[in-house]
Amino acid sequence: MPTDKAKESAAIAAVDEHINANVHIIGIGSGSTIVPAVKKIAEMVKKDKLDLICVPTSLQARELILSNGLKLGSLIEYQELDLAIDGADEVDEQFNCIKGGGGCQTQEKLVAICAKKFIVVADEKKWSKNLGDQWKKGIPIEVLPIAYKITKKEIEKQLGGEVVVREGTEKLGPVLTDQANFILDWKFDSSKVSNWSDINTKLKLIPGVVETGLFINMISKAYFGNSEGKVQLLV
């Protein structure tokens, strides 16, 4: 697979700045941008003999940690992390982001709230002035399987738009999350939203909703790479 320069440059800039001998427990995000970040972390751990434990945000992240020879921890053992590094589907200027393109937002949010710093790494195309300008697949919402039809109906009734049940490419039915729940993608007119925190609260109050992919004002710093390897920051 060819290396994606934009993602790789963002990932490496973030790791270079944040991983050092004072950092001992970190959260590892999910998706493709986190892959070069973990590779770089593994190189630093080996070269500088760092004592580092990595807490995964998904099964994919767990495999990534292990395949790079890093030490694995969990949220059961560690609830205070020095930092978490993760990708995003879209990031706005108010430090909000949409996550869950890979369906991992529940564990990703748990890891992010346990971290002193939540660092986002992404391709520059993920940056936007208003959330929803770029990510057109809808807000990912993890729901209990037993409730998915009720929850879909309620979201459409209370907040409008259209809710799509996420299905796998093989058409074997709804995609299952790592918690064995379903994912709904809520598509709506985001240009009408002025308060994302309010939208997040409304979604979370709907029975059956486990977690949303809206991360409100959680980012400490975001790194955006471009195809030439240049990195811009949101701080």
Ligand code: 5RP
């Ligand atoms: C998974 C996520 C990912 O972090 C997000 O989809 C970004 O992925 P990528 O780095 O492949 O662009 O939230 O649930």
